[in-house]
Amino acid sequence: MQHYDVAIVGGGIAGLSLAHFLAPSRTVVVLERETAHGYHSTGRSAAEFTLRDNAPEVNALARISHAFMENPPEGFVSVPLLTARGSLWIGTVGKEEAIARARQAAEAAGVAVVPLTVEEALLRVPFLDRDYVAAAYFDPNYWDIDVDALLQGYARSARRAGAELVTGAELLGARQEDGRWKVESSTGAFTADIVVNASGGWADTVAQRCGVAPAGIVPHRRTAITVDLPADINVAALPEINEIDEIYYFKPDAGRLLASPADETPCEPADVQSEELDVAYAVHYLEEATDLKIGRIASSWAGMRSFSADRLPVIGPAKDNPAFFWLAGQGGYGILTSPALGQLAANMITEQPLPEVFAREGIEPAAFSPGRFG
Numbered sequence: 001m002q003h004y005d006v007a008i009v010g011g012g013i014a015g016l017s018l019a020h021f022l023a024p025s026r027t028v029v030v031l032e033r034e035t036a037h038g039y040h041s042t043g044r045s046a047a048e049f050t051l052r053d054n055a056p057e058v059n060a061l062a063r064i065s066h067a068f069m070e071n072p073p074e075g076f077v078s079v080p081l082l083t084a085r086g087s088l089w090i091g092t093v094g095k096e097e098a099i100a101r102a103r104q105a106a107e108a109a110g111v112a113v114v115p116l117t118v119e120e121a122l123l124r125v126p127f128l129d130r131d132y133v134a135a136a137y138f139d140p141n142y143w144d145i146d147v148d149a150l151l152q153g154y155a156r157s158a159r160r161a162g163a164e165l166v167t168g169a170e171l172l173g174a175r176q177e178d179g180r181w182k183v184e185s186s187t188g189a190f191t192a193d194i195v196v197n198a199s200g201g202w203a204d205t206v207a208q209r210c211g212v213a214p215a216g217i218v219p220h221r222r223t224a225i226t227v228d229l230p231a232d233i234n235v236a237a238l239p240e241i242n243e244i245d246e247i248y249y250f251k252p253d254a255g256r257l258l259a260s261p262a263d264e265t266p267c268e269p270a271d272v273q274s275e276e277l278d279v280a281y282a283v284h285y286l287e288e289a290t291d292l293k294i295g296r297i298a299s300s301w302a303g304m305r306s307f308s309a310d311r312l313p314v315i316g317p318a319k320d321n322p323a324f325f326w327l328a329g330q331g332g333y334g335i336l337t338s339p340a341l342g343q344l345a346a347n348m349i350t351e352q353p354l355p356e357v358f359a360r361e362g363i364e365p366a367a368f369s370p371g372r373f374g
């Protein structure tokens with residue numbers, strides 16, 4: 001029977017980033033149930049790179065990841081992974097204070113944000129409703145991620161280093177025999193020393209299939225729609241538009257405008273679809289904050305953002321089985337943190353010291369330990 005050092009369950013950004021970092025030193029197989037990598041959360045994201053909108057630990061992981069994305073390894077990709085976009089933060093009447101506080105916090109963190117009058121905000125996004133916007137500022141530190149190039153880069157590099165990436169292969173169950181995992185998958189059985197759980201919204205299900213206690217990771221549905229803008233608007237040149245309390249956001253997406261009502265509805269792990277009400281909210285926010293009249297929705301979708309109880313990722317050996325490794329709970333930041341989390345997980349599995357930058361950024365792997373939950 002074929003044996004691997006490590007079997008990774010899940011061929012999204014988490015599983016493939018780990019395969020990239022692990023394959024040079026370990027024999028690796030990645031099982032992906034769907035026929036294509038990235039079919040679930042990874043292929044449904046808003047592709048945003050932010051250095052500031054998450055918990056301090058996550059922002060530190062983002063800073064480490066930013067260096068990788070700006071300067072990926074030789075031969076990893078042939079296109080830039082990040083494109084500067086910038087973000088216009090807006091607030092309506094009554095939210096002027098919130099805008100001022102957020103701007104001051106960014107400046108205190110050493111970020112050169114640009115305070116804007118309403119007129120200046122309208123110059124950047126001409127279709128904003130003049131009566132809606134009461135305060136605004138521009139933050140240049142936002143980028144679009146080329147998610148497909150990143151995912152394919154991880155996959156190519158892992159394959160080159162000898163990893164086997166198997167699609168249409170569902171982990172059905174695994175149990176330990178003579179100190180090894182015997183893994184049953186829909187494409188056959190094999191053995192492995194370590195099973196890694198990188199199965200996104202299914203993380204607790206996969207743990208249970210391996211006889212490991214769940215970590216309490218709950219998928220939350222998030223919706224996005226895209227609409228066409230009038231032909232005289234240069235969509236590609238627009239910034240992101242973020243509501244100051246993150247009630248909604250809009251951003252350019254492949255020639256259209258993406259709008260999300262920033263919904264966060266707990267759900268069962270599934271091929272989630274957009275719900276009518278959430279789509280209606282997205283349209284409502286677009287029409288409320290802008291002069292646009294939305295006649296037709298070009299596309300709509302939903303995906304899962306999976307959170308642990310404290311909304312930090314869950315990385316490390318299971319407390320009830322050291323041969324079962326969690327790489328889950330990446331919430332709404334799994335793409336942008338994938339270089340740092342892939343490296344962190346790989347070095348923990350191979351028991352190698354982390355690159356110095358992790359200590360400089362104050363990353364303590366214990367903060368992400370599956371054992372932190374009671």
Ligand SMILES: Cc1cc2nc3c(=O)[nH]c(=O)nc-3n(C[C@H](O)[C@H](O)[C@H](O)COP(=O)(O)OP(=O)(O)OC[C@H]3O[C@@H](n4cnc5c(N)ncnc54)[C@H](O)[C@@H]3O)c2cc1C
Nearest residue numbers: 010012013014033040041042046048171200303334335336
């Ligand atoms: C609308 C939306 C917007 C987002 N925006 C951003 C953003 O701007 N920036 C950002 O960084 N993040 C964003 N995210 C979050 C990001 O998409 C996720 O954090 C990330 O994709 C999680 O990656 P993953 O590999 O863990 O999960 P997935 O991509 O879901 O991969 C898990 C894989 O495991 C497979 N699997 C499950 N069970 C099994 C099994 N038993 N056997 C084999 N395979 C199995 C699944 O088929 C799936 O392909 C967004 C998410 C959504 C939904």
